[in-house]
Amino acid sequence: MTANYKNYLPLPALALLFMMLTGQAATAQKWLPGYFIDVKGVKTEGYIYPNPGGSGPFKNEGFISFRDEEKSTPYYLSTSDLQCFVAGRDSFVVAHAPGNETWAKKEFDFVRVAVNSDMKIYATRGADSGGGGGKKVQVAPAVGIGTGTYGTAYGGGLGISIGGGGGSNKSKLSYYYGTNTANMKHLTGENFIDVMSEAMADEPEVVEQIRNHNFGIGNVEKLIAYFNKVKASHSN
Incomplete structure (x- = not known):
């Protein structure tokens, strides 16, 4: 059975399209x-x-x-x-x-x-x-x-x-x-619980998670995302 290539772009065209899309994405990011x-x-x-x-x-x-x-x-x-x-x-x-x-x-x-x-x-x-x-x-x-x-x-x-x-x-x-x-x-790891509990004191649910050692200095990004999510839920 012979494959039908009429509906496919040739490789050079695909490469050009990819370069254009990549360039647009890079520009948008800058x-x-x-x-x-x-x-x-x-x-x-x-x-x-x-x-x-x-x-x-x-x-x-x-x-x-x-x-x-x-x-x-x-x-x-x-x-x-x-x-x-x-x-x-x-x-x-x-x-x-x-x-x-x-x-x-x-x-x-x-x-x-x-x-x-x-x-x-x-x-x-x-x-x-x-x-x-x-x-x-x-x-x-x-x-x-x-x-x-x-x-x-x-x-x-x-x-x-x-x-x-x-x-x-x-x-x-x-x-x-x-x-x-x-x-x-x-x-630091030593002051993490006290500092983050104070910084996030407006959200007792988050502070409880901090004091229960569910977050630490190694996953601050996740803690901040969780804090933002809880905070945002109060504005909905």
Whole structure:
């Protein structure tokens, strides 16, 4: 029996179609609708690429790429220019690396509020437990609105990888806690129960799961997702 190939695309056409779809997906992932709030408190809407890679406008500072319109010429914005920005459903604030740490050889960078309460949880990649070492920022899901010393976080959503240098980053996800970015300290296995119970105190069901050791420092992402789910159920 002879196969009928009339309804199939030739291999070169399939390859071209795959490349086009891949390129469209990559573009969609890079540029997200959002806005930034500058150091004067002015809000500007447009499109943001949170992880442009390469060298930014200022040494030792994180930066993003911004377009006023979807197809307009992009320009860079550094931490010196901004209080915060939102890309898609993700919100970021400007923070100074705590203590003697550096973040991807940066003193200032954008960090994401993972849990937004009086005791906030911040998340980054590549930070060590006490100091030194570079990192690129990749944040966990955020919730609500929060104000820190270096800016304000808005909205909430999925994780976006940001930080100088671009590219993929497989370093361990690290968490901080504090009432604002100026007093961030590392979340550890030793302080996990107390800190997360305080940060998630508005949801007793979640706190019970924490104190029953159903979550730990190794699965903070799952805990945050669970917390967000419980929190969202109250608004339905």
